Amino acid sequence: MTRHMDIPWWRDAVVYEIYVRSFADASGDGVGDLAGIRERLPYLRDLGVDAVWLTPFYPSPMADGGYDVADYRGVDPLFGTLADFDALVADAHALGLRVLVDVVPNHSSSEHPWFQAALRGEGRDRYIFRDRPNNWQSTFSGPAWTQVDDGSWYLHLFAPEQPDFNWRNPEVREEFLDILRFWLDKGVDGFRIDVAMGLFKAEDLPDVRDQSFMSKSPVWGQPEVHDVYRDWRALLDTYPDERMAVGEVWTDTLEDLALYVRPDELHQSFNFAWLQAPWSATAFRKVIDDTVATVPFATWVLSNHDVVRHRTRYGTADPGTGMARARAALLATLALPGSAYLYQGEELGLPEVENLPPEARQDPVFKRSKGELPGRDGCRVPIPWSARGDSYGFSPEGVKPWLPQPDEFAELSVARQTGDPGSMLEFYRRALACRRELARTVPYGLEWLESSEDVLVFARGPLVCAINCGTEPAPLPPHESVLLSSGPVGGSLPPDTAVWLRRAVS
Numbered sequence: 001m002t003r004h005m006d007i008p009w010w011r012d013a014v015v016y017e018i019y020v021r022s023f024a025d026a027s028g029d030g031v032g033d034l035a036g037i038r039e040r041l042p043y044l045r046d047l048g049v050d051a052v053w054l055t056p057f058y059p060s061p062m063a064d065g066g067y068d069v070a071d072y073r074g075v076d077p078l079f080g081t082l083a084d085f086d087a088l089v090a091d092a093h094a095l096g097l098r099v100l101v102d103v104v105p106n107h108s109s110s111e112h113p114w115f116q117a118a119l120r121g122e123g124r125d126r127y128i129f130r131d132r133p134n135n136w137q138s139t140f141s142g143p144a145w146t147q148v149d150d151g152s153w154y155l156h157l158f159a160p161e162q163p164d165f166n167w168r169n170p171e172v173r174e175e176f177l178d179i180l181r182f183w184l185d186k187g188v189d190g191f192r193i194d195v196a197m198g199l200f201k202a203e204d205l206p207d208v209r210d211q212s213f214m215s216k217s218p219v220w221g222q223p224e225v226h227d228v229y230r231d232w233r234a235l236l237d238t239y240p241d242e243r244m245a246v247g248e249v250w251t252d253t254l255e256d257l258a259l260y261v262r263p264d265e266l267h268q269s270f271n272f273a274w275l276q277a278p279w280s281a282t283a284f285r286k287v288i289d290d291t292v293a294t295v296p297f298a299t300w301v302l303s304n305h306d307v308v309r310h311r312t313r314y315g316t317a318d319p320g321t322g323m324a325r326a327r328a329a330l331l332a333t334l335a336l337p338g339s340a341y342l343y344q345g346e347e348l349g350l351p352e353v354e355n356l357p358p359e360a361r362q363d364p365v366f367k368r369s370k371g372e373l374p375g376r377d378g379c380r381v382p383i384p385w386s387a388r389g390d391s392y393g394f395s396p397e398g399v400k401p402w403l404p405q406p407d408e409f410a411e412l413s414v415a416r417q418t419g420d421p422g423s424m425l426e427f428y429r430r431a432l433a434c435r436r437e438l439a440r441t442v443p444y445g446l447e448w449l450e451s452s453e454d455v456l457v458f459a460r461g462p463l464v465c466a467i468n469c470g471t472e473p474a475p476l477p478p479h480e481s482v483l484l485s486s487g488p489v490g491g492s493l494p495p496d497t498a499v500w501l502r503r504a505v506s
């Protein structure tokens with residue numbers, strides 16, 4: 001089969017999100033770090049992903065797990081040094097893995113030198129200070145404004161330790177171009193842009209009637225943000241080897257999302273509609289149709305460090321159902337045109353850890369809502385590498401990880417699953433290997449094949465993917481051979497099961 005060399009690498013890439021604090025701890029302080037990731041790169045190569053996205057590892061007081069950046073050009077000592085970063089990029093590239101880093105442009109840490117200067121009354125225009133607050137609420141609960149000593153207020157759409165930048169100040173714009181250059185010169189292959197629909201707020205900061213997350217509101221998605229991404233795209237295009245950017249863009253509609261991926265803006269944007277869809281063929285079909293119709297280069301995401309893990313989302317009452325559906329959902333995700341973003345631990349079938357003790361929880365969402373909202377710690381529990389030990393191999397022996405791991409992590413550990421053909425991990429490895437063979441050889445578009453309401457069946461050239469979201473077995477579509485299935489398949493496709501088939505095409 002021919003390989004299309006002119007297709008950019010990111011179009012069909014499988015990108016693996018590493019939540020740095022929870023992947024692997026080499027230093028022995030209970031928190032994941034860059035050296036830990038470096039040691040585990042062969043695992044990722046063998047898993048069969050194309051790239052990794054590292055969540056923030058920059059110097060930070062960790063008020064929001066590192067999404068409160070105090071220095072955009074460094075590495076927090078908790079995670080290592082810049083030399084560790086360089087070594088990690090060099091090793092990843094040597095193994096054929098690309099590296100994306102997170103850029104956090106909406107807000108800095110309150111410990112950032114610019115904000116510290118602003119508190120002293122210097123350069124306040126880099127942030128959003130006002131004499132009086134408006135009625136905006138923080139995404140993490142409570143008001144979006146905090147008062148400082150001289151009586152004025154500053155805006156923070158997230159925690160008070162995360163003051164929002166004033167993107168109408170050209171100095172902010174220049175600074176971020178320079179930050180991007182810094183990491184591009186270090187050889188990163190691209191960026192994941194945090195809260196990419198934020199940055200600009202309506203100029204007069206009007207009160208809002210509805211505080212919900214809406215893309216068309218004075219708070220988010222102002223048209224000026226697109227000029228920033230045009231500048232960023234122009235910068236990325238001056239570098240060799242197709243450096244790219246993917247936006248964390250939450251919008252109400254896929255039409256709004258499409259604005260961010262116009263040809264001179266971001267290369268990709270996360271498709272959260274896929275992750276928000278319930279286990280339903282009708283819901284999945286609608287997201288697929290809308291995505292393919294509106295977005296030139298699609299992405300597919302089932303989980304990340306901000307949402308309930310999909311195994312748990314798909315099977316709240318029964319873990320077996322959640323596991324079966326998670327397997328089936330992977331085959332759908334990997335068969336669709338575009339790239340897929342995986343979240344660490346989904347290849348092990350990790351569940352959301354729902355019963356973390358309140359004193360262990362660290363997410364500002366939990367703290368600021370006074371425990372009313374559980375927050376996101378449940379999807380951030382450190383990875384179990386081995387079946388035994390104080391941290392299941394996450395940290396060196398004798399060290400407790402920063403969040404406690406449940407007993408069931410022993411069974412779900414990498415060591416236990418490796419070599420077991422029925423395990424989630426081996427299933428991911430097979431699926432990723434098979435996709436690698438297929439992704440660039442099948443046509444980009446998809447065609448729906450006939451099926452009942454509860455079953456999704458689509459084809460891309462010779463590849464047919466069928467997913468049974470119903471409660472009854474469904475007939476298998478016509479095929480020459482079965483490439484892969486998420487569970488046992490006989491003459492029919494059982495409920496909560498997906499299959500990849502090869503069909504004859506003339």
Ligand code: GLC
Pocket residue numbers: 064067068104158194195248305306
């Ligand atoms: C993004 C990150 C999330 C963080 C927030 C504020 O949504 O993914 O983890 O809390 O931005 O930076």
